[in-house]
Amino acid sequence: MSHHTVLVTGGAGYIGSHACVELLNAGFNVVVVDNLSNSKVTSLNRVEAITGKLVTFYEADIRDKQSLSDIFSKEQPSTVIHFAGLKAVGESCEQPHLYYHNNVFGTLVLTEVMQEHNVKQLVFSSSATVYGITDKTQYSEDLPIGAINPYGRSKAMVEDILRDLAAADSKTKSDKPWKIALLRYFNPIGAHESGLIGEDPNGIPNNLMPYVAQVAIGKLPQLAVFGDDYPTKDGTGVRDYIHVIDLVKGHISAIHAFKNTQFISGNCKAYNLGAGHGYSVLDIINTFEKVTGRTINYKISPRRDGDLAEYYANPDLALKELNWKVEKTLQDMIADTWNWQSKNPQGYQ
Numbered sequence: 001m002s003h004h005t006v007l008v009t010g011g012a013g014y015i016g017s018h019a020c021v022e023l024l025n026a027g028f029n030v031v032v033v034d035n036l037s038n039s040k041v042t043s044l045n046r047v048e049a050i051t052g053k054l055v056t057f058y059e060a061d062i063r064d065k066q067s068l069s070d071i072f073s074k075e076q077p078s079t080v081i082h083f084a085g086l087k088a089v090g091e092s093c094e095q096p097h098l099y100y101h102n103n104v105f106g107t108l109v110l111t112e113v114m115q116e117h118n119v120k121q122l123v124f125s126s127s128a129t130v131y132g133i134t135d136k137t138q139y140s141e142d143l144p145i146g147a148i149n150p151y152g153r154s155k156a157m158v159e160d161i162l163r164d165l166a167a168a169d170s171k172t173k174s175d176k177p178w179k180i181a182l183l184r185y186f187n188p189i190g191a192h193e194s195g196l197i198g199e200d201p202n203g204i205p206n207n208l209m210p211y212v213a214q215v216a217i218g219k220l221p222q223l224a225v226f227g228d229d230y231p232t233k234d235g236t237g238v239r240d241y242i243h244v245i246d247l248v249k250g251h252i253s254a255i256h257a258f259k260n261t262q263f264i265s266g267n268c269k270a271y272n273l274g275a276g277h278g279y280s281v282l283d284i285i286n287t288f289e290k291v292t293g294r295t296i297n298y299k300i301s302p303r304r305d306g307d308l309a310e311y312y313a314n315p316d317l318a319l320k321e322l323n324w325k326v327e328k329t330l331q332d333m334i335a336d337t338w339n340w341q342s343k344n345p346q347g348y349q
C-alpha cells in the first residue's frame with residue numbers, strides 16, 4: 001500500500017468524487033481542492049461514508065495562487081489529478097472568456113505551483129472532444145487535434161501547454177522531469193454502486209443519461225431524441241459510454257504507469273479512455289427500460305447543433321501502456337445510474 005498523497009482538483013464533482021473513492025481504496029491519501037462552483041461538499045461526506053476513510057478538503061479556487069501554494073506546502077502531494085474545470089459546451093460558446101479563464105489560466109496557475117513545489121506527476125482530464133471533425137468514427141490518439149467549440153479548444157490548449165512543459169524538461173535534462181497523462185474521456189455515465197454518489201447536474205441536464213434518468217423518475221416530462229436521420233445503425237447518435245468507475249480506475253492505472261518505461265525519463269502522453277464501441281440513443285432508451293422497468297417518454301426531434309453522428313474510442317494504447325480496459329457493461333452503467341437517481345431524486349440537496 002502506498003502512503004502517497006494525491007491532490008485532486010475538482011474532487012467534489014461527479015468524476016472527482018468517484019476518483020476519491022478509488023484512490024482511498026487503493027491506499028492513497030486524498031486532498032481535494034474545489035471551489036464548489038458546480039458541486040456540493042456533501043459528495044465528499046459520502047465518499048468518506050463509502051470508504052470509511054477521511055478526505056482532506058480545501059474550498060479554494062485553483063486560480064488563487066497563494067491559497068494553492070499554501071495547500072501544497074502543507075500537504076506535500078506527490079501527484080495531482082486535475083479535474084477542476086467547466087464543461088458545458090453551450091455555455092462555453094456564450095461565455096468563452098469564463099471557460100478559458102477557468103480551464104486554461106487555472107491550469108497555468110496549477111502547473112506553476114506544482115513546478116515551484118517540485119511536484120511533477122499530473123493526470124489531466126481531457127476529452128474526446130479535442131479530436132474535432134474527421135471522417136473516421138473510431139478515434140486513435142494519433143488523430144489530429146481540432147476542437148470545434150470553446151470548451152473543446154480549452155482542453156486542446158491545455159494539452160498543448162502540458163506537452164510543451166514536458167518537452168522543455170527533456171531539453172534541459174531536468175533530474176525530476178514532468179510525467180503527464182492526458183486522459184481523453186469518451187462519455188462517462190453511471191455512479192458508484194452504493195448509490196451514495198453520482199452525477200448531480202444543475203438545472204436541466206445537457207447530457208443524455210442524466211436526462212433519461214430524470215424522465216424515468218418523473219422530474220422531466222419527455223426526452224427529445226436529437227435526430228433519427230444520422231448515418232448510424234438506427235439513425236440516432238452513437239457514442240462510447242464508459243462507466244465512471246472504469247474511468248477513474250484509468251487514472252489510478254496512469255499513476256502506476258508513471259513508474260513504467262514510457263514515463264521513466266519524463267513524458268506527456270495522451271490516452272483514450274473508452275470502451276472501443278458505441279451505443280445509439282435508442283440503445284440507451286431500450287436498455288434503460290429493460291433494466292429499470294420504467295417507460296421513457298421520448299420524441300424524435302431535430303438534430304442538435306454541433307453533434308457528430310458517431311464516434312468511439314480506440315482504447316488499445318491504454319491497454320498496452322496503462323494495462324487498463326473497461327470492465328462494466330451498459331446494463332451496469334444504467335443500473336447504477338438508476339440506483340443513484342432513485343435514492344437521490346433531488347441529487348445532493
Ligand code: NAD
Nearest residue numbers: 010013014015034035036037038039061062084085125127
Ligand atoms: P463536475 O463539474 O462535476 O466537476 C468539476 C469540479 O471542478 C466541480 O466540483 C467544480 O466545483 C470544480 N471547479 C471548477 N472550476 C474550479 C476552479 N477554478 N477551482 C476549483 N474547483 C473548480 O464535472 P465532471 O463531469 O466531474 O468533470 C471533471 C473533469 O472531466 C472536467 O475537467 C471535465 O471537463 C472533464 N470531462 C468531463 C466529461 C463528462 O462528460 N463529464 C467528459 C470529458 C472530460
Ligand code: UFG
Nearest residue numbers: 089128129206207208209211224225226237238239281307
Ligand atoms: N442526446 C439526445 N437528447 C438529449 C441529450 C443528448 O438525443 O437530450 C443525444 C446526442 O445527440 C448524442 C448522445 O445523445 O447523440 C449523447 O449526448 P451527450 O450530450 O450525452 O454527450 P455528447 O457526446 O454530446 O457530449 C460529450 C460530453 C461533452 C463533450 C462532447 C464532445 O458530455 O463534454 O461529448 O465530445 F464535449
